[in-house]
Amino acid sequence: MLYRYRMFVFTAALVFACVATTLHAEVKLASIFSDSMVLQQQMPIPVWGWAEPGEQIRVTFGEQTQQATADDNGRWKVQLEPLQANAEGQKLVVAGSNTLEVKDVLIGEVWICSGQSNMEWAVKGATNGAQETAAADHPEIRLFNVPGHTTSPVAKETCPGVWQVCKPNTVGGFSAVGYFFGRRLQNDLKVPIGLVGTNWGGTRIEPWISPAGFHHVPELKAIADQVDAYTAETKVGGSSPSAIYNAMVHPLAPFAMRGAIWYQGESNGGEGESYYHKTQALVSSWRELFNPNLGFYWVQLANFKQPTEDPAGGDGWAKLREAQTKALDIDHTGMAVIIDIGEAGDIHPRNKQDVGDRLAQWALHQTYEKQQIVPAGPLFKSQEIEGASIRLSFDYVGGGLIVGKKEGLQPTEEVKQGKLERFAIAGADKQWHWADATIDGDSVVVKSAAVAEPVAVRYAYSMNPEGANLYNKEGLPASPFRTDAW
Template sequence: MKDTSSLFLSLVLGLVLMLPGKDLSGAELTLPSIFGDHMVLQRDLDNPVWGKANPGEHISVTIADQRHETQADAAGNWKLKLDPLAAGGPFEMVVEGESDTKRFEDVLVGEVWFCSGQSNMFNPVVHAYDADLDIATANYPEIRLLTVPRRGTLEPTDDFEGRWFVCSPRTVPPFSAVGYYFGRRIHNALGVPVGLVSNSWGGSSAEAWLPREFLEADPESAEVVEEWDKLAAEYTDERVQKEAEEYERRLAIWQENGEQGVRPNPSFDPRNCQRRPGTIFNGMVYPTIGYGMRGMIWYQGESNAMADRPEEYRRLFPALIEYYRDIWGQGDFPFYWVQLAGFGPKLEEPEGEPPARSWAVLRESQTETLSLPNTGEAVIFETGEVKEIHPRDKQTVADRLARHALAKDYGIPMATESPRFKSLEVKDGKVLVSFDNVGKRGLYTFDVDEVEGFSIAGADGKFYWAEAKITGKDKVTVSHPEVPHPTEVRYAWGNNPDGNLRDWVGGLPVTPFRAKVDEVR
């Protein structure tokens, strides 16, 4: 697949300028729901505040010891920036116009993180391991939670129905488990308020998180847009209703039969669903653009792998990150993501049909995105489950994300990077593999002494499970008697791979990879 990321990036600035202005309905003084009681403002940042008023109306915003003024434009839109504030609170923020006054109480200043992606980011605390324990101990009045409702639209929307909540045993159960566990680590380490914005939707594709205009500028992504447009054109309200009723009928039968077999797939409306290009960007991202934050954590990719488009992720994912950074206007803010967990049956042989490798290819695409600045990847393939695409161990996921933030953004020394493939050398029929990001104590094998997860192939392309031994602090020697002249080596390469090689410092797993003797992928 050709690399068209440069075409993506050349259009970013122009598309930012093309974005419609905020258009909150009504002429009275209004602000979007991301501003409200109990919100957290990002510390040490010129936080933007915006809304709608009568054209030409004078607006003032007061918080702590500062007061700022602006005037609504001809369309009634207004926007200003606060001076940086140190962590603390609670404060009252007063927004005053000629027509009305809005008061926001219990406002804190601290660290703000967006938590985005599909179902493994959306999955709530109540569904995670030790949910009862975590819920009972969720008394964190300086952690604040905001969930953006799932909504797909074809046009940008300027607001959503939602509000900030103070973290407590009552409010934490439905919130993103990965987001909450991540935020709890940040709060406990720093001792400052933390605001978490969860805007995630299960089953969403990366294309839905970007505007149509952005995707249509690239020929390959434009094909995906066109495919979804054709499918959407086949649907009417009547068809959607009919398919919904049919789903309910099949679900009732499945439940009456003791929930045996595969649960029926729910019906959906492709006109505004979470996989149609642009829908999530318009309905969930657009209303939040520009809100002051430290960074984003991201857990998404399963839908793109299952749609047999893992290679496209190689350019789509970094393009998404750079686009978000441009439209947010806060520079190259930190962006940390979760590499896909394992899912599905284990491979008995290291061969397998292409579908058995689609998640491996997408993981590779995620890892290659580390070429962007201020990024980090949480490698978690070993936390996956054979029968469950939503593994319940969300604490490990959050901890590996939090390592990046605590070390890179807050200066707390700790291991952050999983070891990654560096180079290989063939000698006497064996492959010597070297790794980057290995700590002082070197590599070790988890659970058993034998190194698991390596496969090797020769010129015929047939792979064998390899014999592998740790032969240095950052080196592993790989071989197989049936492969006297190795041409390629793989590690943890599959949808749900085995692999027990880790770094002693932090216990971080080695990143899955594939590498050829004559080229490095």
Template sequence: MKKIFLLLFFSPLLAVADVYMPAIFSSSMVLQQQSNVTVWGWAQPGEKVTVSGSWQSESVNTVTNENALWKLTIVTPKAGGSPYTLTIQGRNKIVLENVLIGEVWLCAGQSNMEWSAEHGVKDAKAELPTAYNANIRFFKMPKLTAETPQIDTKGTWAVCDSLTLKRFSAVGYFFGKKLNQSLNVPIGLIDVAWGGSYIESWIPEHLVNLFPNTRTSAETMIPSKGWPREAGYIYNGMVAPLTPFAIAGALWYQGESNRHYPSTYYQLMHLMVDTWRGAWQKDFPFYYVQIAPFNYGDATEFKAPAVREMQTRAMDITKSGMVVVTDLVDNLSDIHPAYKKEVGNRLAGWALAETYNQKIGNYKSPQYRSMHVEGSKAIVTFDYAESGLAAKGGPLTEFEVAGADHIFYKAEARIVKNNTVEVTSEKVSQPVAVRFAFRDTPVPNLFNKEGLPAIPFRTDDWKLGK
């Protein structure tokens, strides 16, 4: 027993003598194309470390510092070409094989980002028999938390096939598949989702605590055995270790948990995106999904609509875009809609148009622009409906109208021009405010001609709740 103890005790010291690297670097990985890619790791202090990619004729070297850390930058070429190798040489040699150069995206959020074929996502299950694609690579990170920011994680890169796809984010996969088909470049996807998580856990704690509202939101997170209840813990364990690794952008699908304090969600989204971009030192694109309709059982409190409202407001984040999924819910009593393909495709639409400058037609949902009153009629105008609006399956639904008494009544609505809807109710002679799909479980049928659902909205700023 004593000999075993000594071996375990001294093994980290022996390992320091060899060059080694964080888990995000492995064979079968994807490196961001046409970038200054940071490569880092550990070795004996003072040891010379040389890094060379088989795509380049010259190597790059550095010397390990007194903390046993080395870091350098290599330049990656345009996407494509045969699989490469990345060689790291110090006292020992590491050769990473089957390396591709392409586009790398981070896929983060709670369970609707995490959900996979293994969790019952039906269209992901349908992909399994034909899933193999050597030009799509996955890095699936296990759930990790920490009290302080970490410099390494766990996991390894893997080629997309029926086995690896089964446990990988379905939203992330369909997004990556669409990009791969449209851009014809390799796609690397990093899955760091955690079901049930609060946005506060994805932001460094000291930043959450800077502002009274966000601090209160963090302090009132509901305890659970299934997810962290501390600000910053997921950031420290799952985001911080990745921040030196070059990415193209980030996807986000989260918000259901933050119904406990929805008024801060807009501020927290800005704080998170600013923090992540600062950590990566890159103003990367950020595309996200508005939470889906679900029967939370607290409809009179308007918590879910309030979160959606904050998510809509957050579209003012630069280089951001929001996907609406009110039409993609198969069961309003299931918080995890069973189909994710169209969610991934809509996120890809934003990326293809905004990040990759592809001409793909309209990729934005109709969005409320303005309202004016003509007698007993409220006239609502939408943006992103240049080709026209459409009502699917019958008369328009989910419109409500109120007068000065703040009482909302179900309204009749009809499309009167390409981008204009007329809203009326015999119970409201002088309209003051209109709401659309502003409840927990809306089933709206207003779309633009491209088939994208209108964003839920309200024209008033009245106090919500009982």
């Protein structure tokens, strides 16, 4: 009896050991690899996963086969040579102790779409959401969404998510801004588009930045020190620096991507210069992850709440928008201005079509070098004092400056005899007055009878600059600005 019992225990232990070894040895791919995915064209393509330490792994795609050996932690990685765009589905085969096949893999352009609730806002909730969803039959657009709102004090290797073909039954819950951005790219570039959504409403920018990102910016040393002190037992939440990055961004790296679009800032709305530093940290940290030349385009916050009649402005998100504009000094970045399509009573404007389209203008112009496309509305460049008036010059004048009017999803219309609004002017006494502003060629001349010797101008520099109407002929609005530093 004792012999039989010992044999039973020995056999059970042997079976358990074999099962455990089999489970541990099973070759696995990173979370971002699944059927119906898109691989980035014209760039080296990392493919990675896990296996038994020392195991030989073969990765085959098309005519390429690359090999790797799993390291002491079981991680392996190969790099495919750059590929050209291809809308025909192919197989990615990974072979070790077991074989994995990823089917219907396209080659094209991949973008990550991230931020808080206005990026998370779904297609079905956008203007004409039902019609947009029903019409979203785009087999060459593929969607990957990181579900749930998760955090971690340390970087995670995996996250949930699966690629889906863009269809009416899959697009409804995906980021509306991301989808409309991708739709425009696919229409213009005629290549497959992969969109990777990772979003969380109500979040600040700090949780999305990697620990290394904080170290890149000296002004953020205090946050860098805080994150460095994290251990696996540190309790973190949705507002903790790097906590969302660790759980919802790091598992995607080092997937090859062309660029990122970002819509966030409301939860940092009381900031100014500090948000500029945090944007530097975000961009640099994500470029380390995905692509050192990652295009990075963000949305300047929309007009919101009731307008003020104080010509000095400076209320609400004025300084945050200024920081977003200042961050354009980071190479290969751009900003979609949307102060003309917000809603005074709703922090979530439903017009996401124009937001996605304006982001795409930047990507097409700068990342894809389509120089004939004007990427933005007028951006303040310089001022020149001319006696009792100030002449303002701008970048991105395009076909010329106009007084414009934007209604819903309709294109901006030029108001032929219209008057420019929301310009204020001040002298050395720093007292602001509403000003008369007129378009003169590619510049704007600003003056006021109340200011004999002007020194500075402000435009649309308030939480809701309702009535701001300087555009270029391409229908894109001028960004708010001020020429003073008071």
